[in-house]
Amino acid sequence: MDLRRPPRSTSGGVEPKIRQVGFVTPDVSAPTEPAAVGAAPAPQSGTAVGSPTASDLAPGSLSPVMIPPPLHADHLSPDSPSPAASDAILASSAPQPSSMRFDAASELGEDDSRSLAPSAGELEANKGDLAGDSASIPQKQKTSKAERRAIQEAQRAAKAAAKEAGLSGKSTGAASGANPAISKQAKLAKTSQKKDVPHAASTVGSEKKISERLPERDRKKDAPHPRMQFDDVHRVEKAKKRAIVNQSEARNRVELFRHLPQYVHGTQLPDLESKFFQLEPIHPSVYKVGLQYLSGEVSGGNGRCIAMLLAFREAIKDYSTPPNKTLSRDLTAKISSYVSFFIECRPLSISMGNAIRFLKNRIAKLPLTLSESETKVSLQTDIERFINEKIVVADQVIVSHAITKVRDDDVLLTYGSSSVVEMILNYAHELGRKFRVIVVDSRPKLEGQGLLRRLVAKGINCTYTHINAVSYIMHEVTRVFLGASSILSNGTVYSRVGTASVAMVAHAFGIPVLVCCEAYKFHERVQLDSICANELGDPDVISKVPGRADLGHLKNWADNENLQLLNLMYDATPSDYVSMIITDYGMLPPTSVPVIVREYRKEHLWV
């Protein structure tokens, strides 16, 4: 194995991050073996092991994320004095039954009980009170590869401990960019920083992600970029530097969704508003759209995408190339900074992501012979063309296809508020078809109410109900029309939370479910559940019911450690429940989505 990049584990694979998932309360002192971590206890490492992983824990506080000690089973000298020494030290601390975590780690590597030593040493270092002094460091007498690795790890851990003690932490971050070793280091650092996390103001910034994206982009243009995982504290903190919106992490986060960002909502908007005149690098129209996202004024896939593109168009109009810079690179960097600002305001929707990719592609493909003003005009017309072709005209085509499926005496059910479905209903009404609409709505957003108002104003016969009653009302329904935020490659529909339930009930009743979605929202990603990628909304709105001040049972929910509130924004509907997808390319079965992505992404959009 070559040593340019020290391998993290002898198993050669990704080091497992073992953590307690599910709804674990953070302050339990004696953790019961979490079922999520499936490791059979390996007896031989049971003895002196009990302590290492628990040694970093102050008695009574269990960090929700436990890092298994690294697996460096093959590099210890047979008679190094350190194992015995560390064992002696650690055996004295209270044995915690976290042995199983270590067992899991050791199972993945070799079953060498000597793997205890470096891990023990490092974790000892991570106690936070030993700044820089690792008892396991005296392995310098042997220079085997594994020992060097152990030394490196120990040094990194020492640095991390030093950083936690208040030094500036930039050096560790600069060490390796996208190096996966960083995440391991972050995990090591995390154990010492665990106590600080609930209080630390860590922000979401994906500057790092964006800057990683650019070199990667040249290599793999078409692969979707990995999203930032927000449970990786090191990366989150690193990105904090460039963040514009100051956000404080919410307390009482649900364990299962730790990889998604969640912030305290009340403070963001006034903070951002107050910074208006100080944010010189952000163009005012971009700033305005960001504020609109944050406040929830602009919502919905199409609306957000159009607002963003128009803001970019304004920004491009006012753009002038700084001296000694090429327009395409500088403009791309500027757009990226705007995008990271938007992400801080509200995570990007998939439609926005696709539009950004299109824009960057157009910038990259600009012919070099054009002058700056010509380039700017060309980009602006590209943006306008995108909006027109992919959204406005596409919607009209979808409506013309969908209208063939609306017959007289139909009862159409829709969920939430989708712009395309509203257009279909309006058009059908204009054509004089006789039908009635059932609008199903759900808390906390209650988006259906707006749709209901607009439909009733047009004179359409409507029924309004809450999602609890969907199985009650489904027997009257003849067709279900749903909108989508995106459709993924395996035919899964990614849409507002609650859509999956409505589709499932409709399927159980044998009612056809028609999903209307423009083709620019399709994505190559495959998602099997609603957990790995989602958006978390403000949990406070769940605890309050507007108009019912007396229902204040959850008033101080944040103070209760046993209580976590979850406000998901999206969910994934499996393709089995979808009868047909109506796009601007026609009516397709859900299995044909990858064909459209394959055939028409390359040609039309990214040419």
Added chain:
Amino acid sequence: MELDAAQNPNPDPPISAYYQTRAEHHAVVSSDWLAHAAAAAASFPDAGAGADAAPPPSPGSNGGGVIEEFNFWRRKPEAAEAVAAIMALAAVIRSSRATTMMELEIELKKASDKLKSWDATSISLSAACDLFMRFVTRTSHLEHEKFDAAKSRLIERGEKFGEISLKARKTIAMLSQDFISDGCTMLVHGYSRVVLEILKLAASNRKLFRVLCTEGRPDRTGLRMSNELAALGIPVKVLIDSAVAYSMDEVDMVFVGADGVVESGGIINMMGTYQIALVANSMNKPVYVAAESYKFARLYPLDQKDMTPAHRPIDFGVPIPAGVEVETSARDYTPPQYLTLLLTDLGVLTPSVVSDELIQLYL
């Protein structure tokens, strides 16, 4: 029988001409008759040509020309209606006097519309016309060449498409041989010439198998089918339509044809197919659909009533009392989840491939 050239043979619109034609074909002509007729025609070439009333090549009167050509091809009972339409359209290109591509395309479109209006309920007819148009006009070099070269290329493609369609049945029969093994029992429904071709080829390959044939009311297709099969020496058992579930245990696979294959991968076929597919699916028996590729249509029915209705009068043998309604629909839609495989001339496909093929051709 001589059918009126430019008019739908059935003057009563609600009755589907498609099924009328099939009934006429099958009532009158069977393959032994055809063999005799062919032998007879071979010894009397002039009489054969005269009796067929070869279409006058009149480029001016396009409308009349295409229908006559169509009828000429259609009269061969082995030829499917859709294939006849394809050959007629190919002839239109050949005999066209247009001087620009645009004109030629307009002519083709007019001819295709005329053919489609001949029977509005036939799915394979309109699907074949649309596919022909797309297949032929989709060549990319057309814009850059002189008209004559482009036209000859179009003629070439048109005739190639026609040839593929004519040979489609043989291709399907060859591909399906692997699915029939010795000692298997299959259930067939409806009189599909493709399925018949498959079974003929299997019988000639000396495979030993048994066929259960549904009666196929009201068209009596089952009886015709069993007639043909018995003539081939294949052991046949006829069931009434209600006995399908009863006999499904002893069946190894189900073979059906299709009137049209829709975009979702489902099929539209004679009434009763959906029922059989449901029973087969619940008992885990595979359902194989033998359909030529020109039957892929750009339709997407959501349920049984979502198609253009095609009615066929049912003769119960006794007069129906007044006030009693009869369900006379002649066909139903089988959704793709009940079908195992589609045996087509493009290969053996799963139902989800239909949409892929259509997208590649149409968009």
